[in-house]
Amino acid sequence: MNRTLCLPFLALALASTALASDTPAKPVQPSLPGGYSTAEIDSEVSKVAKFAVKTQAEATGRPLRLVKILKAERQVVAGLNYRLEIEVADGSKNLKARAVVWKKLDGSLAMTSWK
DSSP states (O other): OOHHHHHHHHHHHHHHHHHOOSSOOOOOOOOOTTSOEEOOOOHHHHHHHHHHHHHHHHHHTOOEEEEEEEEEEEEEESEEEEEEEEEEEETTEEEEEEEEEEEOTTSOEEEEEEO
């Protein structure tokens, strides 16, 4: 058989082998324009979480302490909204909370929600 004819068949066989896999593909969740997307838990997210806990502690007069950041999401607005699922210590018990913090264009922070 002519080499020119064999190359397309070889390429097709290799491509189909590469596409076949034993592990199922993860579904791709498209980002919605203006929606929240997953944020890496980094020093910026930690700073925002500590701000949220401190602000809530001052507002309620309770001795809250950040235990762990469970999930972080970010939304681009006029600045950034951070939606955080966090674990906080309230005295001797741990509670879960969802905080939304707005990082304004000037870099200042404002908590807009705590549940």
